[in-house]
Amino acid sequence: MTANPVTANIVRPYGDTTGDGRIQVSFTLPVPYGTPADKARAEGAAMQLAGKMGLEPAMVVHAKGMGPDYTFFIVYGRVSHLVDLSQVTVTEREFPLLSPAEVNLRIRAGLGRKLVVVGACIGTDAHTVGIDAILNVKGHSGEKGLEYYREIRVVNLGSQVAVPDLVARSAAEGADAVLVSQVVTQREAHITNAQEMSAAFRAAAPESGPRNWPLLVVGGPRFDPSMAAGLGVDKIFGKGTTPGEVASYLAYALAPDSGAAADADQEAGASA
Amino acid sequence: MTANPVTANIVRPYGDTTGDGRIQVSFTLPVPYGTPADKARAEGAAMQLAGKMGLEPAMVVHAKGMGPDYTFFIVYGRVSHLVDLSQVTVTEREFPLLSPAEVNLRIRAGLGRKLVVVGACIGTDAHTVGIDAILNVKGHSGEKGLEYYREIRVVNLGSQVAVPDLVARSAAEGADAVLVSQVVTQREAHITNAQEMSAAFRAAAPESGPRNWPLLVVGGPRFDPSMAAGLGVDKIFGKGTTPGEVASYLAYALAPDSGAAADADQEAGASA
């Protein structure tokens, strides 16, 4: 991740006039909204929260009791926070976007054999549409999936694959890269599952020597692409990923351009 | 305004689990959402703002470019702010709610003649529905308006009344109370107009001696009832006001219960 040098630039939220700072917020508080006194207290509580978020002035435009114990609020107001665009850090794509032909060429040149990809939804997640969109010929957003690439061999294990099965199967297939999808996020399931998966691959690898497990890639609509290290994986793809991006990344990470300096990522390829 | 002693009680926003702190926010930033780099920067800017509001983690679930220069965002996230219900101050109604018969009785007893009310929308505001709801026999929320009260004489001047006309007419009618409605709030019109009005009544009154202008009451859906002093008025009524509340207040302020100690508000009645 590199800080993208943007012209230092301070902006505020915009309602209908430059600098007016207007925003909308909605939330529920566990407070009753029955008697007039309840209502006054509930609205006061909402105003207090709005104030802590930096809304000043704030206006509770809607309050509705939901059952005896909860109240839903809609608040409009002005925040005084400034957004400093120069402080926005933008993750830049570290690899070039390649066409399928270029990817194939690069794999042939850099790897000298087909690149093997094993894909799965792990844990109890059965949302295969996302990983299928990346792997199946049909693809996504008009781009064909990895199966379409002549130099990539795809093994799609489908849904609800147990991590030990994934590790075993990856070894058996000689996987260069393992692509894992996680869509369910309740109770941070996607995080724990990804961590369990990367730990299992590490555990299965010999204790010493160079890295000896496949490139680990996870994806899903609610991942933050900057969390890779925390999950112990090599790369994260978020919502709206296209197959071409994934193929380009695989080529970059596993089939180094002849002449290009090897980097940590590329070593992952060495294991296969 | 008195702090309402509530059992000290800390709550957080509730999404679907107690204490999860989840809330929703939407806003526009004056940043483009065109190229992939624009998008990354825009979403980063939105995350920065969310962070400043105390959302952590936050998730930009929707971003849409609006024309070349603006982007609209919807963000969900968790705020760590606590709402301390014991710190919520609730304005308590300082007067008892009376029935029309009681109001009439009290006016007869306390004032010994009809109470005169002059109402108007001032400035360029033509939203008469609200003040009519308070004044007209038809009323609001099933309560009859002030015209219905035998002991109140209502003079409704209608919309877009200039402040000098209002002052002159109030004097001519011998108004005990002046009721002013302000609905348009763009550029804080309601505030400025109310202040102009209260200043004019003061200016028209003799420089010294006891307070010598009518009770000043303003109302409208976007007023904060705690701002009365700042506007130089005696009382503010907000959205959802009913005629009965207004009548009860007028009786309380202008027709003191025999035996009750006179207070500043009551003196206002002395002028009429």
Add this chain to the structure above:
Amino acid sequence: MKSKLNLDPEKVRLARELARRAGEPVTELATAHTTASIERAVLRIAGLDGADQDGMPWVNRLADAVRESVGLAHGVALPAWDALVAGGYPDLRTLAEQAAAGQVKFRIPGGSEAAAARELAVRSVAAGVATIDAQRARRTRMIGDLADPPQPWIYLIVATGDIYEDIPQAQAAARESADVIAVIRSTGQSLLDYVPEGATREGYAGTYATRENFRLMRAALDETSRELGRYVRLTNYASGLCMPEIAALAGLERLDMMLNDCMYGIIFRDINPVRTFIDQRFSRQVHARAGIVINTGEDNYLTTADPVDAAHTVVVSQLLNEYFALEAGLETWQLGLGHAFEINPAVPDSFLLELAHAQLVRELFPGAPLKYMPPTKHMTGNVFAGYLLDAFFNLCGVMTDQSILLIGMMTEGIHTPFLSDRDLALENVRYVRDAAGRLGESFVPAPGGFIEQRAKQVLGDSVALLRRISEEGLLTAIAAGTFGITRRPADGGRGLDGVISRADGYFNPASEILEAGTGDAGGEPAASLSETGASR
């Protein structure tokens, strides 16, 4: 168009006949009077622009001077051009400056002097009317070169108070599919007895209607029209004490539609009824010439009266507006009659009631480009509920073939629209139009069912009310609070002092030209518009 409601054509004919009977005495009143603003409009068409250093327009200064000295009963034109000739002033502007300085003596000329003044006045005013004609021709040409969007047209309001914030917002809205842009006026303008000058940045909840603001916005939208390949229309308000002048400015600056109602100012701005009826007639003569579609304001009644109880007052007012408009020379394709989706959503079957009302209006005025207004009164701070209600409004609009849909804002109950409110509102209507735009063909009110019965009931109530009005007189009905449950006596309200009885020999070069009819009959968008209206 086949009737879906099985309305009795005889009843419809009767309703129109009663509306004519109710309206005729008012037309007589209008033709017997003029107003200060009509006279100033004549000067504006003749090319008198600008304002003194206090911002008071020269048309006001000149008309006031004339009025003070000889009155306006003969019109402003005769004494003004007479003075121009007599004083040898180079132009109206100089005359106005001198008059303001008290340097000009006016008189009502007779004989050949009168003839000379008249001739010159007609020539000056005709030049202005030629500009209006040219603007109309230009519109026709642009619509021909670019595309004319299909109906329903998406109508959107901008209201920042600052013309320079309005412009980018309007352009953004057009890009996001708005077909018509309305620039709402500042709250105070309707009661001003003059039209402000120049570009303005300080309106409350709206932007002042000025000739320069008109020009700036029209130019911006011309640019956007070319960019988008479709003609984006511009609207403003010919309303308030300066209705005739604003109508003239709209014609000169090629606005495409104008809010222009025969009674709105009376009910909602407490403008004197007589003044209003006189002003609206002249305004409509100008709109007719300029090829401007008018929008009437029946929707407003439903914000003060109950939309179910008062549904028939909308229809009655539409029939009156139609009568007055046709009488003034407007054609059917120019009658953007207004109505609204304002029933309390808590009323059972509220959507069916709305459909009944909207379909009724559609069938009563098959050739008119109806303007359908979104919910406002029952829009609360619950923006989600508001977004939903707006969607059903949009749906009702497409199901009943409304021509112009004003797009509702989910924040209607809160503030004048944010940029994002407008963007979301446009997403809303685009979804409804694209997903359900063709639902109308499968909307067939059950014969004798709820919708048909309701429509028939409203028509019946309308006929009854029109009969009463034609008997007791329209001014009496207005005084009694018939419309928008607001009582407006004929001798009350603002602007009565601007009403002047025409003297014998009253001369108004603008009226003469306008009443003589369009010189250029061709090139108007009438055909395309009425075709679109009728075919849907």
Add this chain to the structure above:
Amino acid sequence: MKSKLNLDPEKVRLARELARRAGEPVTELATAHTTASIERAVLRIAGLDGADQDGMPWVNRLADAVRESVGLAHGVALPAWDALVAGGYPDLRTLAEQAAAGQVKFRIPGGSEAAAARELAVRSVAAGVATIDAQRARRTRMIGDLADPPQPWIYLIVATGDIYEDIPQAQAAARESADVIAVIRSTGQSLLDYVPEGATREGYAGTYATRENFRLMRAALDETSRELGRYVRLTNYASGLCMPEIAALAGLERLDMMLNDCMYGIIFRDINPVRTFIDQRFSRQVHARAGIVINTGEDNYLTTADPVDAAHTVVVSQLLNEYFALEAGLETWQLGLGHAFEINPAVPDSFLLELAHAQLVRELFPGAPLKYMPPTKHMTGNVFAGYLLDAFFNLCGVMTDQSILLIGMMTEGIHTPFLSDRDLALENVRYVRDAAGRLGESFVPAPGGFIEQRAKQVLGDSVALLRRISEEGLLTAIAAGTFGITRRPADGGRGLDGVISRADGYFNPASEILEAGTGDAGGEPAASLSETGASR
């Protein structure tokens, strides 16, 4: 009900005939096999509850022990009750404990020993079935005492993962007008080969289906039903590897509806096709007895396949589900066939297409309590757009007389619902139902128009596909990816090892009782339900 689509009855008849032909070989398969879960269900009905200290249910321990020693080809009942008698165990629980400890020797008894075991087994199972009958009678009584809400029923999901958070959320939803509450299951449960025990608080994106959770929630909703004066229904999922057992628990704990599809587990949980078809038949026999309405899962196909291209696969699957359900003894009023509003809103005329599909299904299954599912796939993070789409789903539902509306959440694309999401969703459907609930009577697809043509096309495609399936075989079609564009070979997927060919002399006391038919014919809500369904 008069057809609005002018469907050819001959074609409809043909479609049903082809579905029967496609289904019959599968029914033969089902009657020739049993599964581990069916056998455990028999034990559950007979009253065996609880789990060992590791949480493994006693039914699993006992069935596994029997299987290890003598196999399950004769069913679990014969060896189990034989061992009970032979070993003099006081009850099944003791038997299971001893069996788990390796203390019990099982055999396949013959002659009088077999007869004795059979008799005891039938008696035990009959007691369980009597409980199911009593629960059904109780439901009927409660519905009689309280009111049964009119259709469409509002169906709402709770999914906190914690039964103690679910309960207040469910009660709140019911108070805000939900008629049916579904407690979604934790993501992992369908692949568990046992049913967890007790009250649970740790599910992912759903709460475990356990007997205790069923009981707690039903009790809470009984309380709320009484409070509200209308019977609030409870739903769960008879699906996954334990489908038969969950069906049994649902009957015992008076759940009112159950998700139960003949193919969902195959396509979406990769459960072996043969296993699934065997399990679903037994489950449906239980549901039939319990008076439970099943909900099928055709909606799911449209999340992986394109809803326009694959519309006919929904109809085909519904006809198959209908065939299997009726064969298993369910009545028409129990067939909550599923379908969904999933067309990409960017497709032109998408709402008309949805209407065509929904009306087609309504007309094909006039007596069935159709369950209509809201948009999910095209729900994005734009919660405003989502709220709008949900409203049009609700509208389509009321316009085409759907019986059960699952209420869409504006945050579907983001997270499992917040309390406020659900509240807003209910406001949405209440508005649509109250405002436009009677629009159906004025919805008359234009003869030969877009909607009618589309419906006919889908029916035609369905007949063609059914013909192909009836020729090549249903298992082959499933293997080829016909449903939900997911290929599932007959020998693939989980749970095949739980499939057991029935031996000669296979004995299943539950099947015998269930196939013998209801002892108590009266008191069921059949009449009221089918009346409601048909009259709408």
